[in-house]
Amino acid sequence: MSNRLDTLPTFEVRVNTSALSRRRFRARGRATNTLLGCAGLLTVALIAQFLAPLGIVRAQDLPPTTVILAAFIDLLGEATMWMAVYDTIYVWAIGLVVASVAGIVVGVLLGSSEPLRRATSSTVEFLRPIPSVALVPLVVLVFGPRYESALVLVIYAAFWQVLVQTVYGVADVDPVVADTARSYRFSRWGVMRYVIWPTALPFVMTGIRLAATVALVLTVTAQLIIGTPGLGQSIALAESGGANARMYALVLITGLLGLAVNIVVRLVEKRVLAWHMSFRKDASE
Amino acid sequence: MLEVTHLQKLYRTAETSFEALRDVHFTVAPGEFVCLVGPSGSGKTTLLKCMAGLMKPTSGTVRVADKAVAGPPEGLALVFQEYGRSLFPWLRIAENVELPLKELKIPGKERGARVAEALAHVGLENSARSYPWQLSGGMQQRVAIARAIAYRPDVLLMDEPFAAVDAQTRADLEDLVREIWRDLKITTLFVTHDIDEAVYLAERVIVLSSTPTIVQREMIIDLPSERDQLSTRALPRFSELRHDLYAEIQKAKTHSALTLTA
Incomplete structure (x- = not known):
């Protein structure tokens, strides 16, 4: 290798090979990660497979993996399961959109007005830590076991995530950028549209990403506890009917839904913040 | 085009008061290229912010194109160091x-x-x-x-714009600014702490004292208007002006409104 390098115009060759090997190394790193991830999953599946046969747990408490997978495949053919998935996504999506819009609007207002922020901060700090689940009795009283109950819980939980991040984002405007906009006499709207919003956007996207996960958790929780239609309700029904393999299969589907939500939100984030990602990458190199 | 009249700026907190500008007074004629120099901590940035309408002076006025500045004025562009x-x-x-x-x-x-x-x-x-x-x-x-x-803009304010670039780039940018000034005839006020840069660029240099700041001296730069990094800097007159300005800045390091008016 070194012999061949010495006979060639060395500088460029070396740069090329190092870049190439770096790329190869990265690709190999990615492949290793995937492999390790799969190995982890497989190990858990294997352990679960043998826990019951070995008598460590009862088969009805944790059926072997193969039994759960069979139930999972059965579920994929059931229309009611897909209906439950649809109901879950429906509540999740509406809740997330309402919470995001409200969180952004209120966040921008609070973030750009110091007096307003001070006036509201104690209220925000009081309301924010209240777990959404604590509101279950209230929403059941008001709405009963309907969509709206779940929706209120989802919006309440997701709203704070977006709000807090937006307030931080708005406060993150660089003083030099702010002075630049002022010295060019930008209008109020211009400052909002061209300075504050783009600065806050990465924070807002983080808020939405966190809110998306929280919203899904709350959707399923509401369905489990209140019994509004959806995957959570199906899980509760399967459990009370003693169909444990089916229950685990439903949990698996809920988990996959969570995974899908995360992937989708990350893709959206990557698209929206293309300039920002590359900006950060360049700055770090 | 740009008039700064008896400008004073005090920074006040509950207990302390710091006087950055005492009595800064100068004008820049339409189409002129003026460099503002001063030792570090001579209130250059404060002065610039007051001129750009980003900061309210305690007393005194700034006028851009015959209009008093209250907030960022029309027809003024600011180029930042950062x-x-x-x-x-x-x-x-x-x-x-x-x-x-x-x-x-x-x-x-x-x-x-x-x-x-x-x-x-x-x-x-x-x-x-x-x-x-x-x-x-x-x-x-x-x-x-x-x-x-x-x-x-009618007035271009530049706040140490080339302080953070390498020497070669800096020379190119200096020529660019001269060229723009000559072609577009924009009244230019260029803040710098670099003596060579001030002499090379300006038609006139205003030297600020230490804080509390006043205008310590104004120097006419009587170099030919066609300037060139090699030949202009090689002129005997360039060295003389550079020498004078250097001495003036050295003096400014220990001088302020307190010592100069006393």
Whole structure:
């Protein structure tokens, strides 16, 4: 290798090979990660497979993996399961959109007005830590076991995530950028549209990403506890009917839904913040 | 074009009061190129912010194009030292230059023409679609200059714009600023702490004292108006002026309103 390098115009060759090997190394790193991830999953599946046969747990408490997978495949053919998935996504999506819009609007207002922020901060700090689940009795009283109950819980939980991040984002405007906009006499709207919003956007996207996960958790929780239609309700029904393999299969589907939500939100984030990602990458190199 | 009249600036907190500017008084004639120099901590930035309407002076007035400054004035463009932070990283180069024109409600067609012209002026016509962070420091500062000239200001204020670029780039940018001043006849006030730069660029140099700041001295730079990095800097007159200015700055380090008026 070194012999061949010495006979060639060395500088460029070396740069090329190092870049190439770096790329190869990265690709190999990615492949290793995937492999390790799969190995982890497989190990858990294997352990679960043998826990019951070995008598460590009862088969009805944790059926072997193969039994759960069979139930999972059965579920994929059931229309009611897909209906439950649809109901879950429906509540999740509406809740997330309402919470995001409200969180952004209120966040921008609070973030750009110091007096307003001070006036509201104690209220925000009081309301924010209240777990959404604590509101279950209230929403059941008001709405009963309907969509709206779940929706209120989802919006309440997701709203704070977006709000807090937006307030931080708005406060993150660089003083030099702010002075630049002022010295060019930008209008109020211009400052909002061209300075504050783009600065806050990465924070807002983080808020939405966190809110998306929280919203899904709350959707399923509401369905489990209140019994509004959806995957959570199906899980509760399967459990009370003693169909444990089916229950685990439903949990698996809920988990996959969570995974899908995360992937989708990350893709959206990557698209929206293309300039920002590359900006950060360049700055770090 | 730019009149600074008995400007005073006090920074007050509950217990303390710091007088940055005591009594700063000078004018810049239309089409003139003036450099403002002073030892570090001589209130240059404070003065500039007051002139740009970003800060309210305690007393005294600034007038730009015969109008008293209260808030950022019309027809004034400011080029910052921190070019990397003054450009909008989420906008492409052309969009960065265009944005202030959009805010001025200039029709799209004219905007496009002005942006193209300004970018051509600073030699960046091929980078219109890049993002600021894809360019070198010197090129980023060129973008900030293009943004300022596309705005067609009456007065161009530059706050140590080349303090953070390497020597070679700096020389190129100095020539660019001279060229723009000559071609567009924009009244230019250039703040620097670099003595050579001040002598090379200016028609007149205003020397500030230490804080509390007053104008310590004004020097006419009687060099030929065609300037060149090699020949101008080699002129005996250049060395003399440089020497005088150096001595003046050394003096300014220990002088302030307190010692000079006492």
